Amino acid sequence: MDLALLRTFITVHRAGSFTRAAALLGLSQPAVTSQIRTLERQLGRPLFLRQARGVTPTTVGDELAHRAAPHLDALVEIAEAGLDEEAGVRTLHLAGPPEFTSVRALPTLTPLISQGLALRASFVGNSEDTLAGLAAGHHDLAITTARPRGGLLSSTPLCDEEHVLVAAPRWAARLGPGVLLRKGSVVLEQLPVVEVHESLPFVSRYWAAVFDSRPAAAGTVIAPDLRAVLESAASGAGLAVLPRYLCEGALESGRLVALLDPPVPxxxxxxxxxxxxxxxxxHIARAHEWLLRAAADW
Known part of the structure; x- marks a missing residue:
């Protein structure tokens, strides 16, 4: 059996689509279709059911993928290991949220540069766009806040990010001690809000988890980068909800104050x-391992 046909079959099985598999393989969609039909003729059994959107494997297709995929992946590993030694420098295309990728991921991967790794980072704020780019072959490794579905992409939990309700000291002083514990979110409606989007994704998530309600206020300052949100809040623009890793320094220095310390953040x-x-x-496995190892301390 032709290994090229098996490789195409496994790619289609994982992608769930001839079109997406073609993009990943660098082939035309008719070429992928032709290869799958050739393999089906050789086996005498259909491997996929054609549907309006993509394809679904038959039981025979699922069985073949389960048996063949590990061996094909092992062959790729053997071939790439040889290339890795000869090529000198391998490039890793990494995608993820701009703040987390900048503050966490890129510094973690920097030591691998001395081992022959080159890095190319893409900042994508939307998890759906990040996963679509990864599925299309634009990235090698992605950091997202959404778990992908289907067989094309595989995910591993990396770390949990704690969110903190913060404001500049003058706003905290205006609220006074214990006010939030007594009055809850009502008192916060008096404060302007700094956020990354008009929909207030961070504030809304915090309100739902802590106050079991939705925020009544609209955003006063909208900046599509959490680092800009941090600086705006620290300068006194209003309250914000920020990841603790990002605002820890500002909290320690007193530029920001945590307005609430909920039992379950x-x-x-x-x-x-x-x-x-x-x-x-x-090179992908090495970066994946380094990030997982570092995340244990995050």
């Missing part, structure tokens, strides 16, 4: 995502 989980099978590539 709101959390958001980050996932490390790859296309299924690509951890067989040494």
């Amino acid at each position: 709101p959390l958001r989980t980050y996932f490390l995502v790859v296309r299924t099978g690509t951890l067989a590539l040494p």
Whole structure:
């Protein structure tokens, strides 16, 4: 059996679409279709059911993928290991939220540069766009706050991010001690809000988790980067909800004050995502391992 046909089959099985598999393989969609039909003729059994949106594997297709994929991935690993030694420098295309990628991921991966790794980072704030870019082959490794579905992408929980309700000291002084504990979110409606988007994603998530309500106020300052939100809040623009890792320094220096310390702080989980099978590539596997190891201390 032709290994090229099997590779195409496994890619289609993981992608769930001839079109998406073609993009990943660098082939035309008719070429992928032709290869799958050739393999089906050789086996004498259909491997996929064609549907309006993509394809669904038959039981025979699922069985073949389950048996063949590990061996193909192992062959890729053997081939790429040789290339890795000869190429000198391998490039890793990393995608993720701008703040987390800048503050956490890139510094963690920097030591790998001396081991022959080159880095190319793409800042994508929307998890859906990040996963779509990874599925299309634009990225090798992605950090998202959404777990992907389907067989094309594989995810591993990376770390949890604690969210903190903060404001400049003058706003905290105006509220006075214990006011939030007594009156809850009502008193916060008096304060301007700094956020990354008009929909107030961070504030809304915090309100739902801590106050079991929705924020009544609109955003006063909207800046699509949490680092800009931090600086605006520290300068006195209003309250904000920020990841603790990002605002820890400002809290320690007194530029920001935590307005509330709930018994169970709101959390958001980050996932490390790859296309299924690509951890067989040494440079991706190495970066994946380094990030997981570092995240244990985050």
